[in-house]
Amino acid sequence: MSQNRRDFLKNLAAIGGLSMVNVSLLAKNFENKKMNSISRNSKMKLSWMPYDLQLKHTFTISNFSRTITPVVLTQLEYDGLTGYGEASLPPYLGESQASVIAFLEKVDLSGFNDPMNMEEILTYVDTIAENNTAAKASVDIALHDLVGKIIGKPWYQLWGLNKNDVPPTTFTIGIDTDDVVKQKVQEVKGQFKILKVKLGGREDKRMIEAIRAVTDLPLTVDANQGWKDRLQALDMIYWLKDKGVVMVEQPFPKYKLDEIARLTEESPLPVFADESVQRLHDVERMKGVFSGINIKLMKCTGMREAWKMKNLAQALGMKVMIGCMTETSCAISAAVQLSPGMDFADLDGALLIQNDPFDGAKLIDGKMISSDLPGIGIKKR
Amino acid sequence: MSQNRRDFLKNLAAIGGLSMVNVSLLAKNFENKKMNSISRNSKMKLSWMPYDLQLKHTFTISNFSRTITPVVLTQLEYDGLTGYGEASLPPYLGESQASVIAFLEKVDLSGFNDPMNMEEILTYVDTIAENNTAAKASVDIALHDLVGKIIGKPWYQLWGLNKNDVPPTTFTIGIDTDDVVKQKVQEVKGQFKILKVKLGGREDKRMIEAIRAVTDLPLTVDANQGWKDRLQALDMIYWLKDKGVVMVEQPFPKYKLDEIARLTEESPLPVFADESVQRLHDVERMKGVFSGINIKLMKCTGMREAWKMKNLAQALGMKVMIGCMTETSCAISAAVQLSPGMDFADLDGALLIQNDPFDGAKLIDGKMISSDLPGIGIKKR
Numbered sequence: 001m002s003q004n005r006r007d008f009l010k011n012l013a014a015i016g017g018l019s020m021v022n023v024s025l026l027a028k029n030f031e032n033k034k035m036n037s038i039s040r041n042s043k044m045k046l047s048w049m050p051y052d053l054q055l056k057h058t059f060t061i062s063n064f065s066r067t068i069t070p071v072v073l074t075q076l077e078y079d080g081l082t083g084y085g086e087a088s089l090p091p092y093l094g095e096s097q098a099s100v101i102a103f104l105e106k107v108d109l110s111g112f113n114d115p116m117n118m119e120e121i122l123t124y125v126d127t128i129a130e131n132n133t134a135a136k137a138s139v140d141i142a143l144h145d146l147v148g149k150i151i152g153k154p155w156y157q158l159w160g161l162n163k164n165d166v167p168p169t170t171f172t173i174g175i176d177t178d179d180v181v182k183q184k185v186q187e188v189k190g191q192f193k194i195l196k197v198k199l200g201g202r203e204d205k206r207m208i209e210a211i212r213a214v215t216d217l218p219l220t221v222d223a224n225q226g227w228k229d230r231l232q233a234l235d236m237i238y239w240l241k242d243k244g245v246v247m248v249e250q251p252f253p254k255y256k257l258d259e260i261a262r263l264t265e266e267s268p269l270p271v272f273a274d275e276s277v278q279r280l281h282d283v284e285r286m287k288g289v290f291s292g293i294n295i296k297l298m299k300c301t302g303m304r305e306a307w308k309m310k311n312l313a314q315a316l317g318m319k320v321m322i323g324c325m326t327e328t329s330c331a332i333s334a335a336v337q338l339s340p341g342m343d344f345a346d347l348d349g350a351l352l353i354q355n356d357p358f359d360g361a362k363l364i365d366g367k368m369i370s371s372d373l374p375g376i377g378i379k380k381r
Numbered sequence: 382m383s384q385n386r387r388d389f390l391k392n393l394a395a396i397g398g399l400s401m402v403n404v405s406l407l408a409k410n411f412e413n414k415k416m417n418s419i420s421r422n423s424k425m426k427l428s429w430m431p432y433d434l435q436l437k438h439t440f441t442i443s444n445f446s447r448t449i450t451p452v453v454l455t456q457l458e459y460d461g462l463t464g465y466g467e468a469s470l471p472p473y474l475g476e477s478q479a480s481v482i483a484f485l486e487k488v489d490l491s492g493f494n495d496p497m498n499m500e501e502i503l504t505y506v507d508t509i510a511e512n513n514t515a516a517k518a519s520v521d522i523a524l525h526d527l528v529g530k531i532i533g534k535p536w537y538q539l540w541g542l543n544k545n546d547v548p549p550t551t552f553t554i555g556i557d558t559d560d561v562v563k564q565k566v567q568e569v570k571g572q573f574k575i576l577k578v579k580l581g582g583r584e585d586k587r588m589i590e591a592i593r594a595v596t597d598l599p600l601t602v603d604a605n606q607g608w609k610d611r612l613q614a615l616d617m618i619y620w621l622k623d624k625g626v627v628m629v630e631q632p633f634p635k636y637k638l639d640e641i642a643r644l645t646e647e648s649p650l651p652v653f654a655d656e657s658v659q660r661l662h663d664v665e666r667m668k669g670v671f672s673g674i675n676i677k678l679m680k681c682t683g684m685r686e687a688w689k690m691k692n693l694a695q696a697l698g699m700k701v702m703i704g705c706m707t708e709t710s711c712a713i714s715a716a717v718q719l720s721p722g723m724d725f726a727d728l729d730g731a732l733l734i735q736n737d738p739f740d741g742a743k744l745i746d747g748k749m750i751s752s753d754l755p756g757i758g759i760k761k762r
Contacts, residue, residue: 119543157497284696308696
């Protein structure tokens with residue numbers, strides 16, 4: 001792609017038109033691409049590049065399927081160091097490569113001299129526009145990576161945590177035919193200690209039976225708001241418990257809090273919030289509604305808010321899990337920093353893609369464990 | 382003092398007898414003393430020394446007076462670096478130099494190789510015995526100082542904060558005669574932007590009038606649980622507001638939460654919890670009772686829990702202040718690290734003593750500002 005075309009797209013974005021353009025044209029291979037940026041009189045230089053993650057398997061949840069996940073990779077340069085960040089953009093969440101780039105073009109860090117002044121920098125980034133949580137996370141993660149590199153320590157250490165004190169990660173099995181489901185479970189045999197099953201439809205029992213035909217591993221279930229009726233859900237949860245399921249995520253639509261609270265009270269398994277919780281301000285009202293919350297960097301604007309959400313939820317007596325989208329080892333390794341002390345981890349995102357541009361956290365004995373590299377613990381491949 | 386006498390006292394402590402002994406005998410001048418420790422096969426060596434703070438003025442609150450505050454100074458050595466900590470022990474809080482030393486003698490860090498594993502280390506320290514919050518804080522502060530020195534950064538930076546974004550510190554005026562009160566206020570003229578007045582008795586209005594005769598500075602009021610009746614308290618708060626008071630601490634006994642909640646609802650000034658809040662688990666139930674909470678390292682076991690309390694209270698929509706006991710620049714500088722983003726700061730503790738063994742945070746334009754030294758930002762004088 002020529003420089004002219006990129007300039008053309010950037011100009012379009014500057015006048016607000018890029019959200020209409022299919023920027024996945026921009027998202028070819030990583031190695032040959034230059035990062036885009038806006039020239040500013042800033043000590044920190046933010047740049048970005050759209051990138052398409054090629055999935056190893058078609059990914060299906062209760063309402064649709066895909067083979068690609070678009071992301072935007074970011075870099076934050078300062079004093080010879082580079083922090084890496086990422087916005088992952090599954091289409092159902094409303095952000096796109098175009099909207100992220102339009103957001104990043106508005107980020108003006110020239111008012112900040114010191115990357116370590118994270119609270120003020122990230123508070124500013126949050127005020128640039130409403131929503132855009134993945135775009136904000138792409139700045140937050142790059143800033144954390146940069147600051148960790150300045151300090152020379154990984155974030156799990158800066159947070160005082162033991163990198164090995166993490167729950168085993170779930171590996172997600174999407175809705176599919178019995179044969180495909182069984183084949184997927186067989187493929188990963190021995191690698192994982194726990195699996196996550198996407199449910200939420202009429203085929204729930206068939207899915208579980210298919211998995212149980214090939215493995216005894218404990219399971220978690222993500223109903224993705226797909227269940228309709230409290231008594232049926234309760235029956236299903238009892239049935240699932242008998243089948244070795246240990247946790248259920250988001251049984252009902254996110255706004256049905258009264259029904260969820262009653263289900264949680266009666267449920268023999270912990271019930272976790274996913275869609276019902278986005279950011280820090282959502283956490284408190286989930287107490288008494290859910291047993292715990294699923295924290296995802298792309299929903300909550302990044303590591304700083306995620307860390308606050310974790311501490312808030314735990315202080316309120318709630319359980320916590322750390323989740324992900326399909327992401328490179330950049331955003332996954334960032335999430336892994338937070339995972340010590342969590343109750344569940346669902347951090348298989350980078351294991352699902354063919355073209356991960358980073359090396360970072362690794363699957364070791366069923367757990368995603370951070371490297372000892374500073375920052376978020378990654379390096380370019 | 383001879384080594385034999387120290388050994389004798391230590392042996393007494395080991396058999397549980399030291400709490401009966403006046404260890405202030407041990408607390409002479411800092412320079413000529415050796416730190417005490419228990420020999421353990423540990424990479425981190427914890428040692429301690431009792432020390433008596435000589436107050437510049439007799440200190441009076443609603444129920445008694447004193448001229449000395451006993452403390453215990455701690456050191457945590459690792460790999461050629463030394464972290465400093467402190468337990469401050471105003472007598473009304475129930476800990477003593479003897480009880481702190483008895484606690485510190487139980488601390489066995491030989492199970493921990495890495496000081497950066499703070500969550501596990503401090504969780505262990507918290508489980509050694511109930512209460513003993515100042516003793517625990519003396520380990521927590523020394524560990525934070527050590528870890529900051531290992532990393533080479535002060536904690537305000539590790540927490541991503543701007544060290545200048547702090548509220549002005551209050552300077553506390555104790556209950557005394559009009560002449561003494563006026564003289565005290567005159568003595569500090571120009572140094573402070575806000576004063577804190579200890580009230581809680583029949584002389585409240587006289588105290589305020591005496592101060593108002595010599596200064597127009599805004600005031601905060603600490604009633605120290607001394608008020609008896611809600612309607613009288615409300616009348617007093619309206620009167621105080623007219624006199625330029627901007628905040629009231631702990632109007633009623635700490636357990637009278639229903640009365641406090643009603644007062645807070647009706648009060649034209651924010652009402653803060655002091656005695657009603659000790660630790661992280663106390664914070665949530667203060668929502669709707671108080672407008673905010675006063676966080677003190679000596680009550681809450683130290684910097685790590687204080688940081689969690691601050692974030693929890695703010696996430697719950699409560700205001701926060703950081704307070705102190707009479708302390709050296711060690712514990713004060715530790716508290717200063719937390720103060721950016723707080724609503725009020727009451728960090729005059731080290732300004733009240735004659736024999737501060739440390740240089741650390743400084744009073745600059747009415748604010749206590751951290752040095753740029755790593756850890757808690759102090760050095761020995």
